[in-house]
Amino acid sequence: MRLPYGAGRALRFAAAFAATRAAHRAMSPRPPGNPASWEHTNHAGRTVSALAGAAAAGGTALAALPVVLAVLATAAGAVCGRYDDLCGDERRGFRAHLTALRGGEVTSGAVKLIGVGAAGLVAGALLKERPVDKILAGVVVAGTAHLVNLVDVRPGRAGLLVLGLGAPGLLRGSLAAAPMGAAAAVLADDLGERGMLGDMGAHALGAALGSAIAAANGRFGLAAHAAGLVAATAYGDRISEVARTLDFTRVSESGA
Numbered sequence: 001m002r003l004p005y006g007a008g009r010a011l012r013f014a015a016a017f018a019a020t021r022a023a024h025r026a027m028s029p030r031p032p033g034n035p036a037s038w039e040h041t042n043h044a045g046r047t048v049s050a051l052a053g054a055a056a057a058g059g060t061a062l063a064a065l066p067v068v069l070a071v072l073a074t075a076a077g078a079v080c081g082r083y084d085d086l087c088g089d090e091r092r093g094f095r096a097h098l099t100a101l102r103g104g105e106v107t108s109g110a111v112k113l114i115g116v117g118a119a120g121l122v123a124g125a126l127l128k129e130r131p132v133d134k135i136l137a138g139v140v141v142a143g144t145a146h147l148v149n150l151v152d153v154r155p156g157r158a159g160l161l162v163l164g165l166g167a168p169g170l171l172r173g174s175l176a177a178a179p180m181g182a183a184a185a186v187l188a189d190d191l192g193e194r195g196m197l198g199d200m201g202a203h204a205l206g207a208a209l210g211s212a213i214a215a216a217n218g219r220f221g222l223a224a225h226a227a228g229l230v231a232a233t234a235y236g237d238r239i240s241e242v243a244r245t246l247d248f249t250r251v252s253e254s255g256a
Contacts, residue, residue, distance in 0.1 A: 008174040012063050016181025020059030024186065024195075027051050037086060040198060043154055043244075048193060050085060052186040053201020054078070059185060060208045063178035069126040070175055070211040076119030077145045077207030080112040081199035116203060117142045123211055136222035137214035143229030144210030145203045150236050151243040152202040156191040159183040162205050165213075172216035179208040 031038045031051055038050050057078035064070040120142030124134045144165075152158035162183040169176035183205055189195040197205070213225055232239055 009170050009177045012174045012177040013181035013184075016059045016063035016178045017185045018059075019062045020055045020182040020185035023058045024052060024055035024189075027055060040085070040196060042193060042196060044193065046193060048196050050196050050198035050200065052189050052195035053081070053085075053197040053199075053204070056182040056186050056197060056201045057081075057204035059182040060178050060204055063181060064175065064208060064211075067175055067211070067215075069123040070178065070208055070215075072126075073119050073123045073141050073145075073207040073211045074179075074204045077116055077203035077205075078200050080115035080119075081149070081201070081203035083115075084112045084199040112199070112203070113142075113146070116145050116207065119207065120145070120210065123207075124214065127211070127214055130219075133219055133222060136219065136226045139226040139229060140214045140217075140222055141207055141210035143226065143233060144213060145206035146236075147229060147232050147239070148206030148209065149199060149202040150232070150239050152197055152199075153240050153243050154246070155193050155196070156187060157243045157246065158197050158202045158205065159187040159190055162209055163187075166209055169209075169212050169216050173212065175215055176209060176212035179205045179212070 028049070028051060031049070039047050040050050042048050057074060061071050061074045064074060117138070120140070121135070121138035123141045124137030128134045128137050148158050148161055151161050162179050166176035166180040186195060186197065186201070190197060214222060217225065
């Protein structure tokens with residue numbers, strides 16, 4: 001039976017929201033692995049948990065089913081992001097890691113960029129038929145994951161970006177509802193500095209959102225998005241700086 005228009009989007013959003021909240025509640029008392037590995041120091045010097053990112057990744061992947069390419073991209077973003085959370089340093093942006101790589105240093109960020117980039121190309125290959133479209137789709141998936149991570153420099157930035165970029169995509173399909181629902185589920189905790197997405201959550205949400213964008217666009221749309229994402233990568237430091245200057249503290253306090 002065909003669902004009424006919008007019902008599939010609402011169901012996928014609700015599934016991602018509910019799964020993310022459930023996963024977060026289940027993991028909080030007993031974090032997987034070493035509990036200390038989930039604790040990170042935020043911009044204000046406070047110690048907060050990155051379990052919200054793991055929950056968002058899991059909720060997104062579950063709600064993205066049965067779209068295998070989106071699940072694969074989300075999982076790859078989560079794994080690479082988690083590796084960077086555990087082994088990363090303070091360097092951010094493509095240029096910093098590329099400079100280190102030229103000097104013979106393989107940073108965790110370089111591993112993350114290569115891993116997410118490869119996952120994006122695989123997703124693009126599964127999604128599109130023509131070689132040019134496959135490459136463009138891969139750039140969109142990996143580039144969106146990188147963009148979401150670039151703005152994840154202060155509470156709420158990444159989640160709000162996912163919601164803002166994903167909303168137009170709902171007009172063309174329901175896939176964007178998966179990362180949007182997961183982002184919405186942890187947004188209050190993120191804004192209130194009770195938790196954080198970390199690289200794991202940011203990359204997982206971004207990769208899923210990129211998959212939705214790639215799935216909803218033809219060659220012209222893919223090329224336009226890819227060009228914008230390449231430009232964002234080139235000016236990553238400026239984008240992160242702009243994200244730092246935005247203040248949502250009053251918004252989160254007024255809603256508390």
